[in-house]
Amino acid sequence: MSQDHSLNLKNSHEDPAKATMEGKNKFLGLWFFLGGETVLFASFFATYLSLRESTAGGPTSQELFGLELVFIMTVLLLTSSLTSVYAIYHMKNNNFKKMQLWFGITALLGIAFLACEIYEFAHYIIEYEFTFRSSAFGSAFYTLVGFHGGHVVFGLSWLISLMVRNAKRGLSLYNAPKYNTFAIYWHFIDVVWVFIFTVVYLMGMVS
Amino acid sequence: MTDNTNINKINSYENTRRKEEMKHQVITFVLMIAFTLIAFLVVAAELSRTFVIPFILLLAVVQVGFQFYYFMHMKDKGHEIISSLIFGGIWIAAVTVLTFTTIIWW
Amino acid sequence: MSLASTQKKSFGAVLWDYLTTVDHKKLGNMYIVAGAFFFILGGIEALVIRIQLMKPENDFISAGLYNEMITMHGTTMIFFAAMPILLGLMNAIMPLQIGARDVAFPFLNSLGFWLFLFGGIMLNLSWFLGGAPDAGWTAYTPLSTQSPGHGVDFYVMGLQLSGAGTLIGGINFLVTIVTMRGPGMTYMRMPLFTWTTFIASILILFAFPALTVGLFLLMFDRMFGSAFFDVALGGNSIIWQHLFWIFGHPEVYILILPAFGIFSEIFPVFSKKRLFGYSSMVFATFMIAFLGFMVWAHHMLTVGLGPVANSIFAVATMAIAVPTGIKIFNWLATMWGGSIRINSAMLWSLAFIPSFTIGGMTGVMLATATADYQYHDTYFVIGHFHYVIVGGTLFGILAGLHYWWPKLFGKVLHEGMGKIAFWIFFIGFHLTFFVQHFLGLMGMPRRYWVFLENQGLDTGNLVSTIGAFLMTIGTIIFIINIVYTSIKGEKASADPWGTGRTLEWAVSSPPPEYNFKKLPLVRGLDAYWIEKMDGNDKMTPAEPLVDIHMPNGSILPVTMTIGFFIASFGFIYQVDNKSWLALVFIGFAIALGSMLIRSLKDDHGYHIHKEDLEREAD
Numbered sequence: 001m002s003q004d005h006s007l008n009l010k011n012s013h014e015d016p017a018k019a020t021m022e023g024k025n026k027f028l029g030l031w032f033f034l035g036g037e038t039v040l041f042a043s044f045f046a047t048y049l050s051l052r053e054s055t056a057g058g059p060t061s062q063e064l065f066g067l068e069l070v071f072i073m074t075v076l077l078l079t080s081s082l083t084s085v086y087a088i089y090h091m092k093n094n095n096f097k098k099m100q101l102w103f104g105i106t107a108l109l110g111i112a113f114l115a116c117e118i119y120e121f122a123h124y125i126i127e128y129e130f131t132f133r134s135s136a137f138g139s140a141f142y143t144l145v146g147f148h149g150g151h152v153v154f155g156l157s158w159l160i161s162l163m164v165r166n167a168k169r170g171l172s173l174y175n176a177p178k179y180n181t182f183a184i185y186w187h188f189i190d191v192v193w194v195f196i197f198t199v200v201y202l203m204g205m206v207s
Numbered sequence: 208m209t210d211n212t213n214i215n216k217i218n219s220y221e222n223t224r225r226k227e228e229m230k231h232q233v234i235t236f237v238l239m240i241a242f243t244l245i246a247f248l249v250v251a252a253e254l255s256r257t258f259v260i261p262f263i264l265l266l267a268v269v270q271v272g273f274q275f276y277y278f279m280h281m282k283d284k285g286h287e288i289i290s291s292l293i294f295g296g297i298w299i300a301a302v303t304v305l306t307f308t309t310i311i312w313w
Numbered sequence: 314m315s316l317a318s319t320q321k322k323s324f325g326a327v328l329w330d331y332l333t334t335v336d337h338k339k340l341g342n343m344y345i346v347a348g349a350f351f352f353i354l355g356g357i358e359a360l361v362i363r364i365q366l367m368k369p370e371n372d373f374i375s376a377g378l379y380n381e382m383i384t385m386h387g388t389t390m391i392f393f394a395a396m397p398i399l400l401g402l403m404n405a406i407m408p409l410q411i412g413a414r415d416v417a418f419p420f421l422n423s424l425g426f427w428l429f430l431f432g433g434i435m436l437n438l439s440w441f442l443g444g445a446p447d448a449g450w451t452a453y454t455p456l457s458t459q460s461p462g463h464g465v466d467f468y469v470m471g472l473q474l475s476g477a478g479t480l481i482g483g484i485n486f487l488v489t490i491v492t493m494r495g496p497g498m499t500y501m502r503m504p505l506f507t508w509t510t511f512i513a514s515i516l517i518l519f520a521f522p523a524l525t526v527g528l529f530l531l532m533f534d535r536m537f538g539s540a541f542f543d544v545a546l547g548g549n550s551i552i553w554q555h556l557f558w559i560f561g562h563p564e565v566y567i568l569i570l571p572a573f574g575i576f577s578e579i580f581p582v583f584s585k586k587r588l589f590g591y592s593s594m595v596f597a598t599f600m601i602a603f604l605g606f607m608v609w610a611h612h613m614l615t616v617g618l619g620p621v622a623n624s625i626f627a628v629a630t631m632a633i634a635v636p637t638g639i640k641i642f643n644w645l646a647t648m649w650g651g652s653i654r655i656n657s658a659m660l661w662s663l664a665f666i667p668s669f670t671i672g673g674m675t676g677v678m679l680a681t682a683t684a685d686y687q688y689h690d691t692y693f694v695i696g697h698f699h700y701v702i703v704g705g706t707l708f709g710i711l712a713g714l715h716y717w718w719p720k721l722f723g724k725v726l727h728e729g730m731g732k733i734a735f736w737i738f739f740i741g742f743h744l745t746f747f748v749q750h751f752l753g754l755m756g757m758p759r760r761y762w763v764f765l766e767n768q769g770l771d772t773g774n775l776v777s778t779i780g781a782f783l784m785t786i787g788t789i790i791f792i793i794n795i796v797y798t799s800i801k802g803e804k805a806s807a808d809p810w811g812t813g814r815t816l817e818w819a820v821s822s823p824p825p826e827y828n829f830k831k832l833p834l835v836r837g838l839d840a841y842w843i844e845k846m847d848g849n850d851k852m853t854p855a856e857p858l859v860d861i862h863m864p865n866g867s868i869l870p871v872t873m874t875i876g877f878f879i880a881s882f883g884f885i886y887q888v889d890n891k892s893w894l895a896l897v898f899i900g901f902a903i904a905l906g907s908m909l910i911r912s913l914k915d916d917h918g919y920h921i922h923k924e925d926l927e928r929e930a931d
Contacts (some may be wrong), residue, residue, distance in 0.1 A: 018285075021492065025417040029488045031289040032518060035296035036480060040522035042300030043559070046307030047530065047541065047552055054547025056540070071247050075240065082236040085278055089229050093222065132539055136547035139539035143529070165913055174915065187279045191271050197243075198267040202250045206259050288491055292515070299519050299606055303559060306610070310618045311551050 015092060017180030020173050030181040034188050041192050044147055045199060048140040052204065056135035059128045061204030070201045073116045074193065080109035081190040084183045091179055096171040099179070103163055106186065110156050117149050141200065148196055151189050158182055235277040242266045333866035335419035336826055340426050341405025342721055345714075347430050348397035354437065355389035356788060358382050363745070363781035366774050369766035376762040380447035381464065383760055385436075387450025388468065391564070392475055393433040395702065398710050399571045400429075400482050403510045405721055407486065409817035410504045412495025412835060414828045414861065417488035418481075420911070424870035425482035431878045432475025439467035449760060451561070454542035454553040458534050463885055469532045470881035474874075476521050476528070483517030486510055495816075496855035497835035501595070504815045504839075505588060508595050509574030512602045513567045519606065520563035527556035536888055551616060558609035566605040568702060570598060572709025573640060576662045579716050580644050582812050583659045584651025587839055590643040597636035597643075604633045614685045623682040630680035637673055641666060654812075657731030661712035664739050665704060672700030675750065690760075693753025699746045711735075711791070718798075719805035719822045726798050734790035741783025748773045748780075814839040819852045827861045830926055858927065860920040867916070869907045876904025 018024050052061060087102035121142070124130040132142045159182055166175050246263045276282040281290050322330070334340065361382050365373045374382065408416055416422050439445045446468035448457035457465045490511045494503070503511075531553065533539040540546035542553055581588045588594065610618060610626040618626075644666065653659070675697040679688055688694060718726045752773045757764060764770050808818040819841045820828060833852030837843050844852055880900025886893035 024492050025488050028289065028491055029418060029421075029484055032292055032484050032487050035292045036484070036518045036522045038293065038296035038300050039303070039519050040526060042303045043523050043526035043556055045300075046304045047526070047556075049304065050307045050311045050549060050552060051541070051547065054549070056545070056547040067247055067251055071243070074243050078236070078239055078243065081274070081278055082232070085232050085236075086229075089225060092225055132533075132537065134540075134546075136540045136543070136549065139530075139533065139541050139548075143533065143539070161909065161912060174917070178912075184279055187274050190278075191274045194267050194270045194274070198246065198263050202246060202263050203260055205250050206256050207253075292487075292518070295515065296519060299559075302607065303523070303555075306555060306622075307552070310610075310622045311549060311555065 016094070016171065016173055016176035017088075017091070018177070020177070023173065023177035023180075026177045026181050027184075030184055034184070037188065041144075041147070041195075044140075044144040045195065048144045048200065051136040051140040054136040056137075058134040058138065059124075059130045061137070061141075061200075062207055064124055064128060064130060065201050065204050067201075067205065069116060069120055070197055073113055073120075074197050076109050076113045076116070077190050077193050080106045080113070081187055083109065084186050088180060088183050091171065091176060094171060099171070100163060100167065103159060103179070107156060107159050107163070110152055110159075110186075114149065114152055114156070117145070117152075145196060145200065148189070148192050151192070155182070155186055155189055158185070232277055235273045239270050239273055242270050330866075332871050333868045335423045335864050335866050337404050337408050337416045337419065337422060338721075338824060338826075340422055341401045341403075343426055344397045344401025344404060344429070345721070347426075347433070348394050348401060351389050351393035351433055351437075352395075352398070353788075355386050355394050356785065358386035358389065360781055360785060362386060363778040365762070366764070367778040368775065369771055370763045372763075377444075377447065379762045380449075380760075381440075381445040384446045384449055384452075384464075384468070385440075388436065388446070388472070389433075390702075391450065391568070392472060393429070393436070395568050395706050395710065396479060397429055397433075398714075399513075399568065399706070400425075400479070402575070402710075402713050402717065403486060403506075403513075403571060404482075406717055406817055407507050407510045408489060408493070409720070409820060409824060409828060410507045410815050411490060411493065411498050412816050412829065412833050412840075413489065413493040414832070415493070415864065416485055417493055418485045419864040420867060420870065420916075421481050422485050423867070424873060425478040425485065427870045427874040428478025428481070428877070429475045431874045432471045432473070432478065435474060435878060435881060436467055436471030439464055439471075442467070451557055452531065452553075453557075454531070454534075454550045455544070457531060457553075458542050463888075465531075466535060466885040466888075469528050469535070470885060473525065473528050473532070474877060474881065476524055479517055480521045480525075483514040483521070486514040487518065490514075495829075495832050495835060498840075499835075501592065502835055502838050502840070504574075505577035505591070505594055505598075506571070506574035506815075509570040509577075509598055512598050513570045516563045516567045516570070516602055516605065520560045520567065523556050524560035524564075527553055527560065530556070532884070536884055551613075554613050554616065555609070558612045559606075562609040562612065563602075563605050565698075565701070566601055568706045569709075570601065572665075572706045572713075573598065575709045575713040575716070576644060576665060578815065579658050579662045579712055580647045581839070582716075582810055582814055583654045583656065583662075584648045585654075585812050586647055586651040587814075587842075588643070589646035589649075590639070591838060593639055594643055597639040600636035601633060604629055604636070608633065608680075611680050611682075611685075614682045615689045627680050627682040631677050634673060634677055641670060656715070656728055657726065657735055658712050658715035660732060660735045660739075661708045661715065664735070665708040665712070668700055668704030668708065668742070672697060672704050675700065688753065690758055691753035692749040692757045692759055695759050696746050696749035696753060699749070703742055703746070711738075716810075717817075719809045720817055721823065722799065723805055723823045724798050724802035725805050725809050727794050727802070730790055730794040730797065734787045734794060736787075737790065738784050738787025741780045741785075741787055744780025745777050745784060746780070748776050752777070808841075814842040816840055816852070819844075825929070827863065827921055827926075830861075830929070831858055832856050858923045860922050861926070862918055862920055864918045865916055867911075869911050873904050873907040873911075876900045876902070876907060879903065 016023075018027055083102050083106045087099045087106065090096075090098040090102060130138055132139055162175070162178055162182060169175070246266045249259055249262060275293070280286065281293070331339065331343065361374060362379070365371050365379055365382075367373075404416070404422065408414070436446075443462050444464045446452070446460070446464040448460045448465055448468075452465060452468060457468075490503070490507060530539075530541040534542050534548075540548045542548045542550050544550070577588055577594060608626055608630040610622060611630045614623050614626070655663075675693070679685055679694065679697055715726055715731055718724065752770055753759075755769055755773075757770050764774065805822040807821050809822065810818075813819075816833060816835070817824075819833060831854035833840065834855035836853075841852065877900060880897045883893050883896030883898075883900055887897065
């Protein structure tokens with residue numbers, strides 16, 4: 001259980017994210033948390049699935065959804081997943097600058113995704129007067145997709161504060177686990193999105 | 208000095224391994240984009256509902272499998288407890304969704 | 314941070330110490346003390362309920378206040394008394410049992426405690442702010458969405474806060490058990506209490522998110538006008554019931570499994586025999602946890618889920634009796650032929666076996682879907698779950714408190730008073746709840762404010778109320794015992810029972826802040842007992858004396874919690890006036906600011922140097 005965080009990374013072939021006890025704990029803790037998040041999102045999905053026909057005379061999913069924007073959002077988020085994989089690859093090779101660069105691209109893609117989502121919501125509210133209060137379908141839709149969006153916002157703040165904080169300090173055994181846990185969390189956001197675009201948007205388009 | 212050369216050897220071995228792994232991950236990514244594209248095309252083509260819904264759900268499950276096993280490294284060693292807990296969560300998630308889609312009906 | 318903790322400290326310093334502590338033993342004790350406080354509150358509420366039902370058409374309290382009493386009694390006892398005391402025992406004991414110096418996330422551990430405490434305070438503040446929640450502890454919609462005033466809002470926000478705290482605590486225990494086990498402590502050498510902590514934490518991890526979602530939906534419906542449960546806009550009340558019970562049924566096992574763990578520690582120690590069927594106990598615990606997730610709809614058998622669903626859930630529910638039966642027989646077999654010593658801890662454990670078995674038996678009766686149409690929402694159900702929760706969980710807590718009191722607080726509880734308290738409480742418990750089964754079968758519905766005379770319910774209710782008073786007396790004697798012991802009791806040795814088997818008895822009572830000076834080498838199940846049998850009076854160390862790394866204390870968990878606490882008030886009152894939204898922003902600013910400070914400031918902890926350790930006496 002080494003506590004010396006200034007350990008030289010160059011001579012170590014171990015994964016810097018899991019070389020210390022704290023690193024291991026963080027890694028496991030985040031994974032277990034994701035296990036809980038699975039049930040959290042399952043509950044939102046289940047609620048959405050049982051309420052998706054309950055439009056109370058308001059707009060239905062077929063009237064609302066369009067494929068183009070959702071496809072763009074999907075590509076943005078999937079690509080951001082790949083860029084964070086690149087970042088972790090450079091972390092393992094102890095290349096701090098390239099890691100920061102790839103994480104920077106990840107953050108930009110995440111922001112672009114969020115911008116699309118905000119545009120989409122605004123579009124529904126202004127064009128269709130479809131809101132959180134319109135119907136049970138509306139409540140369930142905005143809650144499910146909104147909670148995913150909230151996770152993206154949280155992830156972006158996490159990533160940006162990590163990058164700013166460590167910009168001048170380089171990689172160490174103290175901050176490598178933090179970057180690594182962020183990356184896993186970010187992939188999980190992507191996992192949830194895969195189900196959102198399939199279950200909410202694509203299944204909502206099928207008549 | 209022998210220590211150092213050993214570490215260098217290990218490092219170069221590790222580097223090749225990581226490069227190999229990176230290649231796999233890029234292939235995974237390409238497949239995921241392809242799957243997404245197929246899912247969207249199938250829906251846009253307005254095929255029959257009984258085919259489309261199971262098909263796109265299957266594509267989603269495979270994509271998520273890629274994410275978990277390749278991007279999130281669940282295939283690697285040291286992930287046994289993690290994957291058993293994740294599968295526990297998936298099981299409960301599945302039971303929850305099944306209930307909400309079958310026995311809530313008014 | 315010197316080791317000289319024996320020096321007298323000023324009150325302010327002690328308070329600051331407790332506000333900032335990240336020591337799992339201190340947090341454990343804080344959980345227990347706070348849980349005991351809420352237990353007394355919940356007990357007073359129970360007493361008020363029983364006084365109201367003492368005689369027919371009583372008017373001791375109004376109907377509205379009665380609804381508040383039953384709601385607060387249930388909510389307080391489950392979330393703020395039973396759970397935290399169990400979490401406290403886990404916190405204080407489990408790291409010692411696995412030979413660890415600390416938990417995996419000391420900071421989060423402290424955050425979990427403060428979230429629980431402020432959640433409980435928030436819920437109880439509702440008494441002073443326009444009335445407590447009155448929709449029952451299950452808060453079924455649409456009753457809870459229609460309930461006027463802010464009572465149910467306090468329920469939602471209070472449970473949301475404490476639920477987050479519990480989830481954090483659960484993840485912390487899981488990681489601790491996976492990564493922090495000491496040298497030689499393999500999974501199958503872990504004491505049963507550690508196992509049940511582990512499995513209960515898995516249940517927490519998977520159950521609480523469902524409650525979180527349910528509470529969010531209720532919050533959105535009540536505070537932001539969404540339509541999840543509003544039938545006019547296509548909503549559906551059954552969703553709440555499912556989400557609540559997907560959480561609620563595993564919650565029952567979160568409460569009972571740690572109690573099973575406690576009994577599995579006590580029986581071997583006071584029978585001087587190893588636990589019978591250790592691996593089958595572990596297996597049975599896993600089985601209960603697995604099945605526990607697949608039975609929630611037995612709370613909803615009369616909702617009209619259809620015969621197929623009812624049958625599946627009924628059969629799954631009955632199946633749980635099998636692993637539970639395995640456990641009961643294992644405990645009996647552990648005692649068989651042992652040299653049994655009866656003391657307070659053992660009395661509570663012995664009383665548990667028949668009491669809990671009765672509760673399990675009525676459970677199988679209730680699981681019979683067709684018969685449940687008769688039992689549902691009657692006092693039969695009340696009798697059943699009090700036999701399980703009081704006869705199982707509370708007896709477990711009391712047994713555990715007597716057993717581990719020396720380890721927690723350094724003194725052995727007074728035996729005589731312990732036994733008197735036990736007998737009075739035990740008799741009172743059966744008087745209170747046994748008769749309720751029959752009241753229920755005679756048709757007395759639960760949650761009713763009054764009953765009419767001459768319907769055969771008068772005597773039964775009077776007996777039940779007398780029993781409740783006996784339980785109160787038993788509790789008061791236990792409290793006197795605690796006060797007496799802390800003033801007069803003698804300092805306990807490391808192994809006050811003499812037959813301790815697990816690692817916690819190998820360190821002083823109470824243990825030093827670093828737990829183990831040298832990490833012990835675990836050579837098998839019941840590690841300390843093995844050393845004793847080999848003639849050693851101490852554990853064999855697995856390492857030389859080295860500097861010990863310790864985490865720094867921090868006030869940030871408290872400020873984070875206060876931030877969320879303030880924001881919760883903002884959410885509740887913005888319904889009346891939008892300017893209250895300011896509190897939401899202020900609260901989140903405080904909470905997120907604290908998080909930011911936490912992540913920006915490096916915290917490497919500190920070391921206790923081995924020179925200092927050498928100076929310490931053993």
